[in-house]
Amino acid sequence: VVTCSDGSLRLYYSRNEYGCIQYTESFDGGKTWQGMYPVPELQCAKSSFSVYADPYEEGTYYMVLVNDSPAYLNDLQYRNRLSLAKSTDGKNWEFLMDIDRMSPVASLKTGSVHQILDPSLYVSEDYIYVSYGRSDEQYGPGAVATHNEQRAQMVRVAKDQLTVRPWDDAT
Numbered sequence: 001v002v003t004c005s006d007g008s009l010r011l012y013y014s015r016n017e018y019g020c021i022q023y024t025e026s027f028d029g030g031k032t033w034q035g036m037y038p039v040p041e042l043q044c045a046k047s048s049f050s051v052y053a054d055p056y057e058e059g060t061y062y063m064v065l066v067n068d069s070p071a072y073l074n075d076l077q078y079r080n081r082l083s084l085a086k087s088t089d090g091k092n093w094e095f096l097m098d099i100d101r102m103s104p105v106a107s108l109k110t111g112s113v114h115q116i117l118d119p120s121l122y123v124s125e126d127y128i129y130v131s132y133g134r135s136d137e138q139y140g141p142g143a144v145a146t147h148n149e150q151r152a153q154m155v156r157v158a159k160d161q162l163t164v165r166p167w168d169d170a171t
Helices: none
Strands: 009-013 020-026 034-043 049-053 061-066 081-087 094-101 115-123 127-135 151-158
Touching (some): 081 115
Antiparallel strands (some): 020 034, 049 061, 127 151
């Protein structure tokens, strides 16, 4: 739940059939919620994401999301792009960067699962820390990577090095 600059609350969620993160909103402190609204630039193929309030910049939020094309909604194995976004009002999200981007792999042909999973965030005064699972490694002759064979990844990003970029054609 994000507190917006106008005092309203937004609950963001990704498990839907629209191919992007959606939100519902409350104008009474969370007693009642209304609407289901899409955020088209935050494409997400029913995958996890994380939102974290910056404790050093009031009203600033960061979001890390598995940013994948809605074309892959029927194949949840395609989760190969992890992106970082920022909001200063809780409503409008700006693209900052890709944290990780894997090449799409025909996982159904190889029997392997190649995807990014379960991202989380932590924000300090100078850095944003992103942790996530990455299941694209195959170990040994004939080995096949599976969802349960994730390798934990941790990325540290300097906040003063971030710049807002346009949502690109792949978004």
